Amino acid sequence: xxxxxxxxxxxxxxxxxxxxxxxxxxxxxxxxxxxxxxxxxxxxxxxxxxxxxxxxxxxxxxxxxxxxxxxxxxxxxxxxxxxxxxxxxxxxxxxxxxxxxxxxxxxxxxxxxxxxxxxxxxxxxxxxxxxxxxxxxxxxxxxxxxxxxxxxxxxxxxxxxxxxxxxxxxxxxxxxxxxxxxxxxxxxxxxxxxxxxxxxxxxxxxxxxxxxxxxxxxxxxxxxxxxxxxxxxxxxxxxxxxxxxxxxxxxxxxxxxxxxxxxxxxxxxxxxx
Amino acid sequence: xxxxxxxxxxxxxxxxxxxxxxxxxxxxxxxxxxxxxxxxxxxxxxxxxxxxxxxxxxxxxxxxxxxxxxxxxxxxxxxxxxxxxxxxxxxxxxxxxxxxxxxxxxxxxxxxxxxxxxxxxxxxxxxxxxxxxxxxxxxxxxxxxxxxxxxxxxxxxxxxxxxxxxxxxxxxxxxxxxxxxxxxxxxxxxxxxxxxxxxxxxxxxxxxxxxxxxxxxxxxxxxxxxxxxxxxxxxxxxxxxxxxxxxxxxxxxxxxxxxxxxxxxxxxxxxxx
Amino acid sequence: xxxxxxxxxxxxxxxxxxxxxxxxxxxxxxxxxxxxxxxxxxxxxxxxxxxxxxxxxxxxxxxxxxxxxxxxxxxxxxxxxxxxxxxxxxxxxxxxxxxxxxxxxxxxxxxxxxxxxxxxxxxxxxxxxxxxxxxxxxxxxxxxxxxxxxxxxxxxxxxxxxxxxxxxxxxxxxxxxxxxxxxxxxxxxxxxxxxxxxxxxxxxxxxxxxxxxxxxxxxxxxxxxxxxxxxxxxxxxxxxxxxxxxxxxxxxxxxxxxxxxxxxxxxxxxxxx
Numbered sequence: 001x002x003x004x005x006x007x008x009x010x011x012x013x014x015x016x017x018x019x020x021x022x023x024x025x026x027x028x029x030x031x032x033x034x035x036x037x038x039x040x041x042x043x044x045x046x047x048x049x050x051x052x053x054x055x056x057x058x059x060x061x062x063x064x065x066x067x068x069x070x071x072x073x074x075x076x077x078x079x080x081x082x083x084x085x086x087x088x089x090x091x092x093x094x095x096x097x098x099x100x101x102x103x104x105x106x107x108x109x110x111x112x113x114x115x116x117x118x119x120x121x122x123x124x125x126x127x128x129x130x131x132x133x134x135x136x137x138x139x140x141x142x143x144x145x146x147x148x149x150x151x152x153x154x155x156x157x158x159x160x161x162x163x164x165x166x167x168x169x170x171x172x173x174x175x176x177x178x179x180x181x182x183x184x185x186x187x188x189x190x191x192x193x194x195x196x197x198x199x200x201x202x203x204x205x206x207x208x209x210x211x212x213x214x215x216x217x218x219x220x221x222x223x224x225x226x227x228x229x230x231x232x233x234x235x236x237x238x239x240x241x242x243x244x245x246x247x248x249x250x251x252x253x254x255x256x257x258x259x260x261x262x263x264x265x266x267x268x269x270x271x272x273x
Numbered sequence: 274x275x276x277x278x279x280x281x282x283x284x285x286x287x288x289x290x291x292x293x294x295x296x297x298x299x300x301x302x303x304x305x306x307x308x309x310x311x312x313x314x315x316x317x318x319x320x321x322x323x324x325x326x327x328x329x330x331x332x333x334x335x336x337x338x339x340x341x342x343x344x345x346x347x348x349x350x351x352x353x354x355x356x357x358x359x360x361x362x363x364x365x366x367x368x369x370x371x372x373x374x375x376x377x378x379x380x381x382x383x384x385x386x387x388x389x390x391x392x393x394x395x396x397x398x399x400x401x402x403x404x405x406x407x408x409x410x411x412x413x414x415x416x417x418x419x420x421x422x423x424x425x426x427x428x429x430x431x432x433x434x435x436x437x438x439x440x441x442x443x444x445x446x447x448x449x450x451x452x453x454x455x456x457x458x459x460x461x462x463x464x465x466x467x468x469x470x471x472x473x474x475x476x477x478x479x480x481x482x483x484x485x486x487x488x489x490x491x492x493x494x495x496x497x498x499x500x501x502x503x504x505x506x507x508x509x510x511x512x513x514x515x516x517x518x519x520x521x522x523x524x525x526x527x528x529x530x531x532x533x534x535x536x537x538x539x540x541x542x543x544x545x546x
Numbered sequence: 547x548x549x550x551x552x553x554x555x556x557x558x559x560x561x562x563x564x565x566x567x568x569x570x571x572x573x574x575x576x577x578x579x580x581x582x583x584x585x586x587x588x589x590x591x592x593x594x595x596x597x598x599x600x601x602x603x604x605x606x607x608x609x610x611x612x613x614x615x616x617x618x619x620x621x622x623x624x625x626x627x628x629x630x631x632x633x634x635x636x637x638x639x640x641x642x643x644x645x646x647x648x649x650x651x652x653x654x655x656x657x658x659x660x661x662x663x664x665x666x667x668x669x670x671x672x673x674x675x676x677x678x679x680x681x682x683x684x685x686x687x688x689x690x691x692x693x694x695x696x697x698x699x700x701x702x703x704x705x706x707x708x709x710x711x712x713x714x715x716x717x718x719x720x721x722x723x724x725x726x727x728x729x730x731x732x733x734x735x736x737x738x739x740x741x742x743x744x745x746x747x748x749x750x751x752x753x754x755x756x757x758x759x760x761x762x763x764x765x766x767x768x769x770x771x772x773x774x775x776x777x778x779x780x781x782x783x784x785x786x787x788x789x790x791x792x793x794x795x796x797x798x799x800x801x802x803x804x805x806x807x808x809x810x811x812x813x814x815x816x817x818x819x
Contacts, residue, residue, distance in 0.1 A: 022295040022568040023575050023587050027519075029296050029469035034518050038410060039469065040366070041296050044339040050370035066590040066614060068339065093586070097596035137584060194803070196575035196585065238515050242784050244803025245580050246573075246796040250519040257467070257517025295568040300792075302569050302742035307791050311683060312742065313639070314569050317612040323643035341612065511788050523792040530740070530790025 002268050003261030005213045005223035010036035010260075014211035017055040017080075018204055019043045019073050021063025021092065024197025027253065028059075028204040034257040035227070037208035043069040048076035056211035057086035059204050060111075062103055063093065070103055077111035086210040086217075088115040089165075090203040095125035108163065114210055115221055117168040117203050120144055120152075127159040137193070144173045153182045153273055166221050168206065170199060174229065176222045183222040185270040187229025189236045194245040198252070202228045205256070226268035231255035233267070275541050276534030278486045278496035283309035283533075287484035290328040290353075291477055292316045292346050294336025294365065297470025300526065301332075301477040307530040308500070310481035316342040321349035329484035330359035332477050333384075335376055336366065343376055350384035359483040359490075361388040362438075363476040368398035381436065387483055388494055390441040390476050393417055393425075400432040410466070417446045426455045426546055439494050441479065443472060447502065449495045456495040458543040460502025462509045467518040471525065475501045478529070499541035504528035506540070548814050549807030551759045551769035556582035556806075560757035563601040563626075564750055565589045565619050567609025567638065570743025573799065574605075574750040580803040581773070583754035589615040594622035602757035603632035605750050606657075608649055609639065616649055623657035632756040632763075634661040635711075636749040641671030654709060660756055661767055663714040663749050666690055666698075673705040683739070690719045699728045699819055712767050714752065716745060720775065722768045729768040731816040733775025735782045740791040744798070748774045751802070772814035777801035779813070 015038045020028055025041060032039040042051040045068065052058050058080040060073050080087045089111075091104035104126055108116070116126065120142040144152045153175060160167040161179035168176045174185040192198045206224035213220035235251035243251075288311045293301055298314060305312040315324040318341065325331050331353040333346050353360050362384075364377035377399055381389070389399065393415045417425045426448060433440040434452035441449045447458040465471045479497035486493035508524035516524075561584045566574055571587060578585040588597040591614065598604050604626040606619050626633045635657075637650035650672055654662070662672065666688040690698045699721060706713040707725035714722045720731040738744045752770035759766035781797035789797075 021587070023571050025296050026299060026469060026572060030519055030522070033467045033469060040369070041294070041337050042366075042370070043337065044372065046340070047338070047370050047372040050372070051366075054369060064587050064589065065593070067592070093588075093597075096586070096600060097588070097593050099590065099593040099596070194579045196572065196579060234515075242780075242797075242800060242804065244800030246576055246799035246803070249576065250523065250796065251515075253519035254515060254517030257519070258515065298569050299572060299742065303792055303795070306740045306742060313642070314567070314610050315639075315643070316610065317645065319613070320611070320643050320645040323645070324639075327642060507788075523796065524788075526792035527788060527790030530792070531788065 001265065002219065002223035002226055003265030005209055005216065005220045006227060006259065006264050007261040008212040009208050012212040013038055014057060014208045015040060015055040016057045016059055016204060016207045016211065017042065017052045017076065018059045019069060019076060020059060020061035020200060023063060024200040027197050027201050031201040031253050031256055032204050032208055034253050035205050035208060043072040045071040045075050048072045049079040052076045052080050052085065053083060055085065057207040059088050059207040060107065061090040061092055061200055061203055062100055063200065065100065065103055073107060074110065077107065081112045086114045086207055087111060088117060088203055088207045089113050090200065091118050091122045091126060094122040101125055113165040114217060115166045115168060115206060116163065117206060119199065120169050120171055123167065123169050144169065144171050144175060157182050166218055168221055168225060170202065170225060174225045176218065176225055178218040181218065182273045183270050184273055185222065185225050185229060187226050187233060187269050189232045191236060191248060192232045195249045198228065222270065223264065226270060227256065227259060227264050230264060230267040231259065274538065275492065275496035275499055276538030278482055278489065278493045279500060279532065279537050280534040281485040282481050285485040286311055287330060287481045288313060288328040289330045289332055289477060289480045289484065290315065290325045290349065291332045292342060292349060293332060293334035293473060296336060297473040300470050300474050300522065304474040304526050304529055305477050305481055307526050308478050308481060316345040318344040318348050321345045322352040325349045325353050325358065326356060328358065330480040332361050332480040333380065334363040334365055334473055334476055335373055336473065338373065338376060346380060347383065350380065354385050359387045359480055360384060361390060361476055361480045362386050363473065364391050364395045364399060367395040374398055386438040387490060388439045388441060388479060389436065390479060392472065393442050393444055396440065396442050417442065417444050417448060430455050439491055441494055441498060443475065443498060447498045449491065449498055451491040454491065455546045456543050457546055458495065458498050458502060460499050460506060460542050462505045464509060464521060465505045468522045471501065495543065496537065499543060500529065500532060500537050503537060503540040504532065547811065548765065548769035548772055549811030551755055551762065551766045552773060552805065552810050553807040554758040555754050558758040559584055560603060560754045561586060561601040562603045562605055562750060562753045562757065563588065563598045563622065564605045565615060565622060566605060566607035566746060569609060570746040573743050573747050573795065577747040577799050577802055578750050578754055580799050581751050581754060585750065589618040591617045591621050594618045595625040598622045598626050598631065599629060601631065603753040605634050605753040606653065607636040607638055607746055607749055608646055609746065611646065611649060619653060620656065623653065627658050632660045632753055633657060634663060634749055634753045635659050636746065637664050637668045637672060640668040647671055659711040660763060661712045661714060661752060662709065663752060665745065666715050666717055669713065669715050690715065690717050690721060703728050712764055714767055714771060716748065716771060720771045722764065722771055724764040727764065728819045729816050730819055731768065731771050731775060733772050733779060733815050735778045737782060737794060738778045741795045744774065768816065769810065772816060773802065773805060773810050776810060776813040777805065
């Protein structure tokens with residue numbers, strides 16, 4: 001029951017530690033508050049271990065990484081592992097530079113990750129060592145489509161099996177797999193790609209969903225993806241003439257703010273394969 | 274006259290130097306512009322002394338502190354003290370980690386502060402060395418309520434007397450004391466806690482209010498608290514069906530943008546004890 | 547044809563590398579998406595060369611510079627020069643501190659800049675070594691007015707000729723010169739100065755316009771200025787009672803999102819001198 005996963009977030013108010021980029025960090029904080037979680041941000045290596053200790057989950061996003069914050073990611077990640085906290089990696093721009101690719105790979109090697117969530121170009125980079133990444137957006141050549149769906153499901157399932165992490169690939173069609181089942185999700189709107197940070201927001205929110213649903217992590221990850229996509233649909237339906245991507249950004253977070261378990265349950269558009 | 278305090282901000286256009294966190298910094302800048310002030314941000318130790326010199330006040334917020342920005346906080350604070358500028362400390366997350374607590378305490382020891390503004394958990398940490406801080410939000414166990422109001426007023430008044438700083442504790446009921454009088458303020462809406470950074474915004478705006486009202490600093494601090502709370506009420510009254518925390522954030526800043534002295538005077542809900 | 551310049555952005559989807567301040571970075575990203583470009587942010591010296599290599603242009607904004615990001619600006623700028631990419635400098639706060647002035651001057655000396663875009667106080671600082679800069683906003687004593695227009699045009703033209711860069715000075719009247727022609731632009735609204743970052747947004751967008759219009763760089767720079775000003779007018783016309791600077795910010799980006807070449811062509815208010 002995806003709806004129950006969302007209700008658990010509202011009831012349990014998970015505290016999420018975010019080491020994330022400075023581009024979209026405000027929206028990540030607001031969407032965490034909107035879904036019922038509580039955000040805290042800290043990237044200073046001397047600060048992160050204590051901060052992550054009082055949280056339930058850690059969201060690592062490498063969108064504007066620097067040497068200091070990379071050190072913070074490893075310190076926080078290791079402490080979170082020690083405490084058996086949920087850890088999510090969002091490998092923003094993996095494939096676009098060596099520093100990003102190598103940092104993401106090293107995090108995968110040294111930190112036990114509950115979830116890896118990215119666009120298909122980023123995930124391909126991590127899984128295959130190559131992709132056609134174009135900056136921080138997925139390349140169209142990499143897209144998950146109805147035509148290549150079966151192959152993509154196998155790819156994601158295998159990568160999940162190999163890493164031991166839930167893998168969430170988001171795009172026009174979203175895939176969430178734990179190595180066994182694979183959720184195929186068709187919520188969302190293409191216009192969401194015209195807003196910076198919907199992926200970053202999803203990563204923050206997904207971390208909260210996993211913290212609040214320790215016994216149903218795969219379902220919780222899928223629920224977060226459905227919630228974000230559904231919010232994109234609800235937000236779009238409230239757009240008025242002249243509204244553009246900036247207003248749309250607000251309306252999506254607003255839709256998360258009002259979403260309850262029943263709305264999510266009814267609006268989620270997915271199949272389990 | 275609280276209204277006059279706000280009018281002075283619009284007339285005098287105080288320039289405020291902010292060393293603040295990257296989560297809510299954009300909203301801090303926009304609320305400063307909305308109230309009639311002018312914001313500038315700088316945290317590089319080599320840059321802060323000159324920047325603070327051309328300003329009238331300094332707003333230090335430790336929300337995403339790092340070693341470099343901590344150095345900047347001390348350099349800017351000492352220069353601001355030298356020039357007799359207004360200095361405000363917002364000890365975000367004091368109590369949540371040693372680095373945050375120790376940095377806030379050291380700032381209190383080494384920099385003369387006109388105001389310390391935080392939630393009750395943060396202020397208790399600084400005053401008593403302990404609290405039940407839960408991340409960056411106040412813990413419910415610490416809340417100022419009608420039941421414990423007298424004791425809380427005494428606590429805030431004593432802490433103000435001991436430190437020589439105006440102390441502003443914000444929450445469901447806000448307290449502002451200079452060691453003698455204590456403003457008890459009941460403006461605001463509970464939904465404001467679902468937006469990241471209303472506290473940070475208040476700290477930026479309060480710094481501007483103090484700069485523009487050098488002879489009525491306590492009243493200026495109380496006026497800023499009332500203005501923020503009243504903006505929360507006005508913003509909420511303009512919410513339409515489906516609007517959530519992201520739209521509410523805009524509406525609060527919008528309400529500050531339109532607030533004049535008369536509106537503040539009429540809408541302020543406070544008593545002086 | 548200014549309209550054609552905008553259409554080229556939408557068709558060619560230029561990828562722009564931004565080393566910009568953390569105050570307005572989210573709006574820079576969203577306005578780049580709104581106009582049809584694609585943003586990427588990176589300031590870590592080890593990361594910037596590869597990131598800028600996959601982009602078409604580089605937008606350097608010194609609004610919250612620090613020692614690490616300054617190093618990143620030079621590394622990225624030199625690599626971009628090597629690759630003949632478009633490079634724009636936004637010297638935020640030049641004149642307000644030595645670090646800002648010196649960094650901007652050194653960037654001008656060591657990096658070939660296609661455009662320098664700032665307010666009149668910042669440009670005067672770079673051209674004359676002095677101004678009456680007040681923080682990050684232009685001082686009224688420096689303003690371009692109908693009265694001093696001829697002198698200002700000469701000043702901007704000469705500075706452009708001397709530097710070899712297109713110079714764009716924005717304010718109530720905007721000037722864009724390549725040393726030969728000078729566009730005098732009268733789009734925009736005074737209320738835009740009550741939003742943080744409209745200048746930063748313009749710099750990001752202007753970089754995209756130049757990348758998409760390699761053979762008409764001066765016209766592309768002017769088109770970006772007209773587009774931003776026109777968006778300010780369209781956004782303002784959509785304001786409702788009670789809306790303030792925060793909502794206005796959204797409406798301006800929304801207006802860019804919907805602007806096509808024809809709208810820009812019709813709404814642009816400029817003369818070429």
